[in-house]
Amino acid sequence: MRYDIVIGLEIHAELKTSSKIFCNCKNEFGGDPNTRCCPVCLGMPGTLPVLNKKVLEYTIKAGLAMNCKIAAFSKFDRKNYFYPDMPKAYQISQYNMPICYDGYVEIDVGDETKRIGIERIHIEEDAGKLIHSPTEQCSLIDYNRSGVPLIEIVTKPDINSPEEAKIFLETIKTILEYIEVSDCRMQEGSLRADVNLSLKPEGSNMPGVRTEMKNINSLRAVQRAAQAEAERQARILDSGQKVYQETRRWDDSKGESFLMRDKEESMDYRYFPEPDLPPVCLDDDFINTIRKSMPELPRMRRERYMNQYGIPKYDADLITQNRLLADIFEKASEICGNPKLVSNWIMTDIMKRMNEEGEKILQSYLNGENFGQLLLLLDKGEITHASAIQVIDELLKTGEEPVEIVERLNLRVMRDESLVTKTVEQVVSSNPQALNDYISGKKKAFGFFMGKIMADLQGRADPSLVREILTKELQRYL
Ligand code: ADP
Ligand code: MG
Numbered sequence: 200m201r202y203d204i205v206i207g208l209e210i211h212a213e214l215k216t217s218s219k220i221f222c223n224c225k226n227e228f229g230g231d232p233n234t235r236c237c238p239v240c241l242g243m244p245g246t247l248p249v250l251n252k253k254v255l256e257y258t259i260k261a262g263l264a265m266n267c268k269i270a271a272f273s274k275f276d277r278k279n280y281f282y283p284d285m286p287k288a289y290q291i292s293q294y295n296m297p298i299c300y301d302g303y304v305e306i307d308v309g310d311e312t313k314r315i316g317i318e319r320i321h322i323e324e325d326a327g328k329l330i331h332s333p334t335e336q337c338s339l340i341d342y343n344r345s346g347v348p349l350i351e352i353v354t355k356p357d358i359n360s361p362e363e364a365k366i367f368l369e370t371i372k373t374i375l376e377y378i379e380v381s382d383c384r385m386q387e388g389s390l391r392a393d394v395n396l397s398l399k400p401e402g403s404n405m406p407g408v409r410t411e412m413k414n415i416n417s418l419r420a421v422q423r424a425a426q427a428e429a430e431r432q433a434r435i436l437d438s439g440q441k442v443y444q445e446t447r448r449w450d451d452s453k454g455e456s457f458l459m460r461d462k463e464e465s466m467d468y469r470y471f472p473e474p475d476l477p478p479v480c481l482d483d484d485f486i487n488t489i490r491k492s493m494p495e496l497p498r499m500r501r502e503r504y505m506n507q508y509g510i511p512k513y514d515a516d517l518i519t520q521n522r523l524l525a526d527i528f529e530k531a532s533e534i535c536g537n538p539k540l541v542s543n544w545i546m547t548d549i550m551k552r553m554n555e556e557g558e559k560i561l562q563s564y565l566n567g568e569n570f571g572q573l574l575l576l577l578d579k580g581e582i583t584h585a586s587a588i589q590v591i592d593e594l595l596k597t598g599e600e601p602v603e604i605v606e607r608l609n610l611r612v613m614r615d616e617s618l619v620t621k622t623v624e625q626v627v628s629s630n631p632q633a634l635n636d637y638i639s640g641k642k643k644a645f646g647f648f649m650g651k652i653m654a655d656l657q658g659r660a661d662p663s664l665v666r667e668i669l670t671k672e673l674q675r676y677l
């Protein structure tokens with residue numbers, strides 16, 4: 200039997216405020232265990248939480264970026280459970296009156312734009328971290344993360360394939376990075392998703408029974424987990440059995456999910472209103488000030504790059520997925536005046552470096568200014584492709600201006616005809632095999648000669664001059 204897949208995501212993002220949500224402890228990943236906590240985030244009796252205003256601001260920013268309505272009145276609730284990662288035995292969250300609701304986010308699936316509904320975005324505090332000792336009969340607790348501000352973004356069940364789930368999460372990640380409210384470092388757990396998934400007979404309107412997989416922390420794992428769960432449910436339904444509503448844990452290394460708790464064991468959180476925090480009443484001025492400060496979002500930027508700089512959608516899409524990269528593209532294009540050259544270099548050289556060395560290269564010496572200067576030199580034929588790569592290597596190490604590097608390393612294109620001619624003659628005469636190949640019609644040998652000659656001239660010779668002289672030289676043998 201064939202099925203339609205129905206997926207809803209609950210995404211947790213840690214906000215990058217400087218202090219925690221209800222106290223002034225430092226909000227920073229890592230640190231020695233239990234060094235970033237105080238009586239408030241340790242949940243000591245008698246302490247009182249005070250809401251960090253930045254948390255409100257960041258949440259509203261996220262809500263506006265995701266086309267949500269912003270509630271003029273919202274409140275906090277206690278979500279009760281007994282587990283030592285929360286010393287108070289409850290988590291402060293928002294239950295029935297979240298701050299943002301009823302929004303949507305557009306994603307690209309192939310050539311189509313699809314709208315995914317956002318049910319709500321609410322504020323909550325993160326819990327501490329339990330470390331289960333592999334050798335001793337005990338668990339250790341680190342409360343540094345307890346009280347770190349989180350937003351939870353809950354989608355409508357509008358996602359219809361594992362691939363869409365991944366694209367959606369990627370889109371949310373980019374938006375949160377653009378509006379600068381979260382680092383979205385998935386490997387550090389600052390962005391994680393729960394995947395709710397059900398199947399229904401193809402074309403049916405009857406919702407199926409869903410399962411939930413918790414805390415998945417990579418884009419790839421979200422897609423894999425959803426795929427595996429869809430297949431698992433299909434096998435159950437195909438064999439005439441029923442899917443049970445349950446919570447499962449995805450093990451990415453095994454590529455399988457395991458039962459965490461079934462419906463019987465499902466948590467009863469007994470939510471009730473948080474009496475220690477006043478409700479949040481927002482006036483229009485506060486919201487409008489934030490609205491005015493909103494930056495251009497990824498999709499808008501993509502459109503603009505296609506129109507203003509005339510680059511293909513493919514390029515614009517890739518570049519705008521990273522705000523820092525997009526900023527570099529824009530500045531560099533203005534300086535060098537050849538946006539397609541800039542996007543080509545970003546998509547090849549820079550992205551290769553990012554894959555190898557990480558995004559940190561965008562936060563060091565490289566910027567739109569010097570990248571643009573460098574590509575201007577290349578575009579004017581003053582340096583070669585090989586030299587341009589060398590200049591980037593240097594620039595990333597020293598932060599020097601491209602022109603200075605070019606002078607210091609003597610990289611300016613060499614147009615010394617006699618030197619080129621001498622090198623050409625030498626390379627051609629000392630490679631008889633390649634010469635024979637060329638004479639017998641194997642034109643690939645030309646490229647071989649070009650490569651050798653350019654290498655002999657340290658990649659600095661003007662390639663068009665080399666080509667011209669080499670062509671003439673080879674003519675003599677034909
Ligand atoms: P809970 O409070 O139990 O987590 P919610 O109603 O808040 O339940 O829904 C949680 C998530 O489950 C939402 O993202 C929602 O879109 C998704 N969801 C709801 N119904 C289904 C379904 N039939 N199949 C898949 N996902 C679903
Ligand atoms: Mg849930």
Ligand code: ZN
Pocket residue numbers: 219222223224235236237238239240241346
């Ligand atoms: Zn604290």
